[in-house]
Amino acid sequence: MYHKTVSELSKALANKAISSVELTKLYLERIKQYNPLLNAYITLTEELALAQAKQADQARAQGQATLLTGVPIAHKDIFCTEGIKTSCASKMLDNFIAPYESTLTAKIKQAGMVLLGKTNMDEFAMGSSNENSYYGACKNPWDIERVPGGSSGGSAVAVAARLAPAATGTDTGGSLRQPGALTGTTGLKPTYGRISRYGMIAFASSLDQGGILTYTAEDAALLLETIAGFDPKDSTSAVEPVPSYSKNLNDSLKGVRIGLPKEYFTSQLDTTIGTTIHTAAKELEKLGANLHEISLPNMGLSVPAYYVIALAECSSNLARYDGVRYGYRCQDPKDLLDLYMRSRGEGLGAEVKRRIMIGTYTLSAGYYDAYYLKAQQIRRLIQEDFIKAFKEVDIILGPTSPTTAFKINEKVDDPVAMYLADIYTVAINLAGLPGISIPAGFSNGLPIGMQLIGNYFAEAKLLNVSHQYQQQTDWHRQMPSQFN
Amino acid sequence: MKVDEIKKIAFLARLDVNDRELLSLTNDVNNILNFINKMNEVDTHGIAPLAHPLEINQRLRNDEVTETNQRELFLKNAPAQEAGLFLVPKVIEEV
Amino acid sequence: MTWEAVIGLEVHAQLKTKSKIFSESATQYGAEPNTQANAIDLGLPGVLPVLNKEVVKMAVKFGLAVNANINLKSIFARKNYFYPDLPKGYQITQFELPIVGKGILAVADPEGNVKKIGITRAHLEEDAGKSLHEDFHGMTGIDLNRAGTPLLEIVSEPDLRTAKEAVLYLKALHALVRYLDICDGNMQEGSFRCDANVSVHKIGEPFGTRVEIKNLNSFRFIERAIDYEIQRQIEEIEHGNKIVQETRLYNANTHKTKSMRSKEEANDYRYFPEPDLLPLVIDKAFIETIAEKLPELPEAKRQRFISQYGLSAYDAGNLISSQSLADYFEQTVKLSATDPKITANWIMGELSAALNKHDLTIEHSPVTTTMLAGLLKRIHDHTISGKIAKSVFEAMWAGEGDADTIISKQGLKQVTDSSALEKIVAEIIANSPEQLADYLAGKERLFSYFVGQTMKATKGQANPQQVNEILKQQLKRVTH
Structure with missing residues (x-):
């Protein structure tokens, strides 16, 4: 049963092949068995899950079930869930019980899904390896000596090792797509504004976007329909109608124009990954798509511009963690300044502090123009590159990550090397476009992700192409044998 | 950035950095800044900055009060509280 | 410098x-x-x-x-x-x-x-x-x-x-x-x-x-x-x-x-x-x-008060200091149909003093515009003197009703019946031979003594102007 996708589970529940309580118990068992090794979950909500499952079964018996009623799910520990510890994988919020519910998780609750627990992540979503967690690194189920990517590492691992049929996550510079790629799962980051950010703990407000990790594009479509839409509580959420993403999954790819940016296929890219992505592109060509080489000339500047913007915003967003109203407070502060300095110094991890430092510096007097303003100008150039590209093609295709999963501790001492793991993903966040990573092959037993980028609010097209690809391949159906 | 400047920024950000952390932090920050300086490779003179990916207008809400008092719930997360107030070490009286 | x-x-x-x-x-x-x-x-x-x-x-x-x-x-x-x-x-x-x-x-x-x-x-x-x-x-x-x-x-x-x-x-x-x-x-x-x-x-x-x-x-x-x-x-x-x-x-x-x-x-x-x-x-x-709904602004109102009501810059400036005060003034002028300057004096004098004393704003004044206008009318038609009006105002403030009620209840109506007044004055002159002699000898300031006695006899309800005239006439008659 744990091999089944969300839409298959939905059918199994509808056919009474299994009850939600049985299904939930099955996943809880698997979590108890494998989580000690993988560290994918920070909090297990067993009691709540069983209660919700029971409720879901009752709703179904009364004919009040939706497609997702009774299907289990896990939430990245960045979403506020009322009455449940919401830590953002930080010592700072280790004792924080969210007093309110995020819009995204509220919609999932509303749909009748069952919450298994809250997943591990890089502290405050800052990282590309899930090593920056107060609760310890999360392990890649394909090789437990390797990282699962980040920051939504726990969600990716939960799905990859089938400790949840689906999990939510967030993506500020690749935090859904890169772990998706490194764990062989499907990671969807919608257009900025597609999903409300209310209740999603902010890292960088103009870049953050919620999304999902699933086995298949079909599941991603099903879940996106549930969580997308305008939210009056988030004035940056888009007033765009939410289409039925599932409806267009089987559209023909005939005539779909797919662009391969030449800047993505350079020496920085692992050769096996390069070959794999080209093979995948050919597969789409066989389905009727037309391949074009395109250019995104300012791609090389995206990582530095991204880090300037993300770090400036984070330095301000994280100022609220001051030990005054909630969260960690240092022992016996001798005065107010000491309270601030030590609560933040002790409550925040090394990478978070590094980022706050850089962000504070770039915004400080005399440096704003050279850093923040300059980065925003580059952001404009990058957006214009994409706007131009989407006049010629419908979808942009490339690798998600320059390498497969790297070893734990391999890059921890070199932040710049770690930042370059985001080289193919951050530009999409700068422009606010939707992107998806889907499994496209393996290299030495480690999954390779293919990234598809769509135009603004063209998630339906992204999911259509991804689904068609997944109809022809079974990379997304592979599972790490140790957990099978 | 020199160690002194790092200390200044750490103060601005209210981050206590001990001497052991200071050197590695200075080193990391400088490496990152060097990397970021790659931005200077492109001339951006005259290009309008893009603050937000969605260049749309702000939506406003109506002037309505919907919130009820949830003080007791919120105070549960407070590290120190009394009489409905969040407590902090004495703030030096300004007047 | x-x-x-x-x-x-x-x-x-x-x-x-x-x-x-x-x-x-x-x-x-x-x-x-x-x-x-x-x-x-x-x-x-x-x-x-x-x-x-x-x-x-x-x-x-x-x-x-x-x-x-x-x-x-x-x-x-x-x-x-x-x-x-x-x-x-x-x-x-x-x-x-x-x-x-x-x-x-x-x-x-x-x-x-x-x-x-x-x-x-x-x-x-x-x-x-x-x-x-x-x-x-x-x-x-x-x-x-x-x-x-x-x-x-x-x-x-x-x-x-x-x-x-x-x-x-x-x-x-x-x-x-x-x-x-x-x-x-x-x-x-x-x-x-x-x-x-x-x-x-x-x-x-x-x-x-x-x-x-x-x-x-x-x-x-x-x-x-x-x-x-x-x-x-x-x-x-x-x-x-x-x-x-x-x-x-x-x-x-x-x-x-x-x-x-x-x-x-x-x-x-x-x-x-x-x-x-x-x-x-x-x-x-x-x-x-938003522009369509903009009210008349203080400066425009100030200028209008000067030109429309003939107020001094000082009075106009005071009255427009709040919309409510300005409205109170205009309403009272309209209701009383008397001299705006007197209205302004009353608002900035008696009323403001009372409001200040009781720490009230004009919106909470116990004396409404109708009440003040009623009082001003009675001053204007000489029913009461300015002096009596002050006590009527105090009574209104104390909640004893409108001006007419208080005037009739307390019998404050000004004595304007000249034959009655002439009789009172004649009696006072007859009963004050010494003062009369001194007055006739040239001590003209004793005129006010006769006024005072008359006002006392009428409990302040006599119209002072009228008293002056009658006194002058009768004293003149005595000299001739």
Whole structure:
């Protein structure tokens, strides 16, 4: 049963092949068995899950079930869930019980899904390896000596090792797509504004976007329909109608124009990954798509511009963690300044502090123009590159990550090397476009992700192409044998 | 950035950095800044900055009060509280 | 060369909305601590601000009233600093592109001389909470009810030259925001707060270094604080010292300003565009709808009162200081159909004194416009004298009914029957032979003795003019 996708589970529940309580118990068992090794979950909500499952079964018996009623799910520990510890994988919020519910998780609750627990992540979503967690690194189920990517590492691992049929996550510079790629799962980051950010703990407000990790594009479509839409509580959420993403999954790819940016296929890219992505592109060509080489000339500047913007915003967003109203407070502060300095110094991890430092510096007097303003100008150039590209093609295709999963501790001492793991993903966040990573092959037993980028609010097209690809391949159906 | 400047920024950000952390932090920050300086490779003179990916207008809400008092719930997360107030070490009286 | 002060004011006016600027919490003053602070006001993880439309309308209303350039696109920014009453570690404000640009406020002095003071800008921002310094075991308590209350920060040009002028400007601004119904103007409750930038220079020389004075919460303190600061700066310079750019606090007990220099380094606010809020864009139609509903503004009203009612600049200036007072005046004039100048005298005299004595505002006056008009009518038609009117007014204030009721109940109707008066006067003259003799011998000041006796005999109800005339006639008759 744990091999089944969300839409298959939905059918199994509808056919009474299994009850939600049985299904939930099955996943809880698997979590108890494998989580000690993988560290994918920070909090297990067993009691709540069983209660919700029971409720879901009752709703179904009364004919009040939706497609997702009774299907289990896990939430990245960045979403506020009322009455449940919401830590953002930080010592700072280790004792924080969210007093309110995020819009995204509220919609999932509303749909009748069952919450298994809250997943591990890089502290405050800052990282590309899930090593920056107060609760310890999360392990890649394909090789437990390797990282699962980040920051939504726990969600990716939960799905990859089938400790949840689906999990939510967030993506500020690749935090859904890169772990998706490194764990062989499907990671969807919608257009900025597609999903409300209310209740999603902010890292960088103009870049953050919620999304999902699933086995298949079909599941991603099903879940996106549930969580997308305008939210009056988030004035940056888009007033765009939410289409039925599932409806267009089987559209023909005939005539779909797919662009391969030449800047993505350079020496920085692992050769096996390069070959794999080209093979995948050919597969789409066989389905009727037309391949074009395109250019995104300012791609090389995206990582530095991204880090300037993300770090400036984070330095301000994280100022609220001051030990005054909630969260960690240092022992016996001798005065107010000491309270601030030590609560933040002790409550925040090394990478978070590094980022706050850089962000504070770039915004400080005399440096704003050279850093923040300059980065925003580059952001404009990058957006214009994409706007131009989407006049010629419908979808942009490339690798998600320059390498497969790297070893734990391999890059921890070199932040710049770690930042370059985001080289193919951050530009999409700068422009606010939707992107998806889907499994496209393996290299030495480690999954390779293919990234598809769509135009603004063209998630339906992204999911259509991804689904068609997944109809022809079974990379997304592979599972790490140790957990099978 | 020199160690002194790092200390200044750490103060601005209210981050206590001990001497052991200071050197590695200075080193990391400088490496990152060097990397970021790659931005200077492109001339951006005259290009309008893009603050937000969605260049749309702000939506406003109506002037309505919907919130009820949830003080007791919120105070549960407070590290120190009394009489409905969040407590902090004495703030030096300004007047 | 004489010294000249240069003063610019920053006013924080709390906008009179039901809910906060970025959240749906109430803004009511005086609630139990932290009962009006929701997840957004507390800066909980994951919350987002959503701008209140009413706040935008109010800012535009103000902009129109000062003939300002209203920016169709304005930007919110974050001002970053740490303080326990600032929950997010930043204040959402407007920095580079405020909603209201340059404008002008006409300020009249009591003689009616008008000076135009430049408004540099007015921008929207959120208020902070409050630190309560009562002793909680050596701790400070934080109340975040006020956090997120909408503020309009109104910045003047350094166009003011004296503390008096600064106060005139503030009073004009205070009247304006209340006319516009965008701020209740309650200074004790902090709804209308002022910081002053003060510098001194010798005329003809460049402006001096400016000092910011904070904690000014009454017109009286503002005047004193600025005067003190001007003197302090002049003395410093005359003693060969330099003025340093700093923030000073006014102490209402010592009437002095004191440096706020702390051991902490100067703040670096790291302003940047608020990424949680998109640009605020309004259109011309939005502005026009607001313009159509703009009330008559204080300065226009002041001028109209002078021309329409023939009031002095002084009286007009006083009467327009609040919309309610001006309305009270106009209503009373209309109802009484008597001399507006007398109406003005009564409102600014008896009524104001009574209101002050009982610490009431005109809105809560127990003497309504109808009641005052009723009294004025009886003065006008000589039913009662001005002197009697004062006691009638007191009775009205005490709730004894309207003027006519009181006059008839207490028998205060003026004695105007001349035959009755002539009889009384004749008796008084007959009963005062000594005084009469002295008067006839040339002691003319004894005339007032006869007046006094007559008024006494009539219990003050005689018309004094009439008494004078009758007395003159009868005394004349005696001499001949």
